[in-house]
Amino acid sequence: MLITVLITASICALFSLYKQFQMLQQNSYFPSRYIGWLKSSYTVYLALEAICFCLSSFLYTYEKFLLQEILLVILLAVRIFLCVKCYKTSIKKLVFTSRIKRLICAAVIILAALITVYVIMPDKLAGEICLMVCLMASIVSPIITLAAYYLTLPVEKAFSLYYVNDAKKILKSHKSLTVIGITGSYGKTTTKFILNRILSEKYNTVCTPHSFNTPMGVVRTVRESIKPQTQIFICEMGAKKKGDIKEICDIVHPQHGIITSVGAQHLDTFKSIDNVFSTKFELYDAVNKNGGGICLANIDSDEIKSRTDNAKNAVYFGEGTKFYADNIKYGASGSSFDLHLDGSTVSVSTRLLGKHSVADILAAAALSHALGVSDNDIKFAISSLKPTEHRLELKNFNGSLLIDDAYNSNPEGCLEAINVLNSFEGMKKTVITPGLIELGSKEYQSNYNLGLAAAKYCDIIILVGKNRSKPLCDAIAVTDFNTDNLYIADSFADAMKIYTPLCDENSVLLIENDLPDNYLN
Numbered sequence: 467m468l469i470t471v472l473i474t475a476s477i478c479a480l481f482s483l484y485k486q487f488q489m490l491q492q493n494s495y496f497p498s499r500y501i502g503w504l505k506s507s508y509t510v511y512l513a514l515e516a517i518c519f520c521l522s523s524f525l526y527t528y529e530k531f532l533l534q535e536i537l538l539v540i541l542l543a544v545r546i547f548l549c550v551k552c553y554k555t556s557i558k559k560l561v562f563t564s565r566i567k568r569l570i571c572a573a574v575i576i577l578a579a580l581i582t583v584y585v586i587m588p589d590k591l592a593g594e595i596c597l598m599v600c601l602m603a604s605i606v607s608p609i610i611t612l613a614a615y616y617l618t619l620p621v622e623k624a625f626s627l628y629y630v631n632d633a634k635k636i637l638k639s640h641k642s643l644t645v646i647g648i649t650g651s652y653g654k655t656t657t658k659f660i661l662n663r664i665l666s667e668k669y670n671t672v673c674t675p676h677s678f679n680t681p682m683g684v685v686r687t688v689r690e691s692i693k694p695q696t697q698i699f700i701c702e703m704g705a706k707k708k709g710d711i712k713e714i715c716d717i718v719h720p721q722h723g724i725i726t727s728v729g730a731q732h733l734d735t736f737k738s739i740d741n742v743f744s745t746k747f748e749l750y751d752a753v754n755k756n757g758g759g760i761c762l763a764n765i766d767s768d769e770i771k772s773r774t775d776n777a778k779n780a781v782y783f784g785e786g787t788k789f790y791a792d793n794i795k796y797g798a799s800g801s802s803f804d805l806h807l808d809g810s811t812v813s814v815s816t817r818l819l820g821k822h823s824v825a826d827i828l829a830a831a832a833l834s835h836a837l838g839v840s841d842n843d844i845k846f847a848i849s850s851l852k853p854t855e856h857r858l859e860l861k862n863f864n865g866s867l868l869i870d871d872a873y874n875s876n877p878e879g880c881l882e883a884i885n886v887l888n889s890f891e892g893m894k895k896t897v898i899t900p901g902l903i904e905l906g907s908k909e910y911q912s913n914y915n916l917g918l919a920a921a922k923y924c925d926i927i928i929l930v931g932k933n934r935s936k937p938l939c940d941a942i943a944v945t946d947f948n949t950d951n952l953y954i955a956d957s958f959a960d961a962m963k964i965y966t967p968l969c970d971e972n973s974v975l976l977i978e979n980d981l982p983d984n985y986l987n
Contacts, residue, residue: 569614576614656826672699762829897975
């Protein structure tokens, strides 16, 4: 019967690993970031898992066979209930990738090994230790998670090396392929899709899908999507620490590049804006190294503008350069403005909203113009652009207008989103937001500024997360905003329940930055 108890406890541990693997995945498989989440969230998690541990311990000492069977069923039911609850309430579900499947296999091997050791030597100290670990498996699931991570790490490195080398061979075999790198603290994904749309008017293009901006995401795109007829590969490059952009550049060797911005993002890993700047400009260094093609940089980004001496040969776009936009107007149908492209003027309209969307379009149009796309093709492509999902995307909700900016997570972009919301004159304006993350020492002030802007322009404010919303509440408290219209919700689902009865056909809602589970508290 004891072996049955141990096996049941191990099965419960596997269910408990759902949450652990989910958080490891959301923290990009960085143990340090995963451990950071544990420090802030594991106290609550322990309270839930204690139920499973108490039942496991009771089963181990209880002698009535029938009751043990009943309690075994209860134990499994509690564990499965907690797992299903986690799945249903999660904002970002666990994706069962090949890597997650290998981690699950490693966890099974670890738990099986513990049971085997106990069966072989039940009276030895090693056997007793394995017994206790099995009984406590749900509670010590973070240890099992890390053990599985490090057990599979050599395998992951071997797979990565093989895939990287294979991608390099594919790229090397395409002698005429042009590679364009895009990076920046924000705006890179939107710019990538806009550039792909414009260049596709003249060239056969491939771009990294969704937010595939890690080395392995880029490698996967190369291996699955680059074909003999591909003329241009547009590669989004993300970074969370120095050297990340260079790592991707060393794989794809970009001939051209766009640096959309440099700002206060991921400062918990970058530590300083200077480190962010040098990392983003690793793309500039790579372009120069690979033949000195065009590398566009956004002069309207304050952090780039203040460091232009560090990249004298970069081609800048924005105010005061040969690539700029003016006469910008917003409305319920989108935006209209004039693009000035090295002497040519193109009047365009688009469904995209916001100053940052204009900057993204300008960057893509400028590089497309330099690569020989005609002004008429540029204008047509821009008019047919669809908003990038969850980035100032116009939708309808219960008869009201919704501006979905759930993927925006930078200080400037959030303030610009509030400005876009304010442009809808004569309508009741509501914002739902949990605030900003990963800004280091600047996080409080950035959220405080967001709170001030929301209080100035919004009629209703719904904040998500009691602890996360404190800086915004502090800011709202010093304004004359009517606190009867201030709400705090535990989740986005609760926030939408608050908003639904308040909206009508004259309402406009901005959803600003939908945080994943590892930050929402």
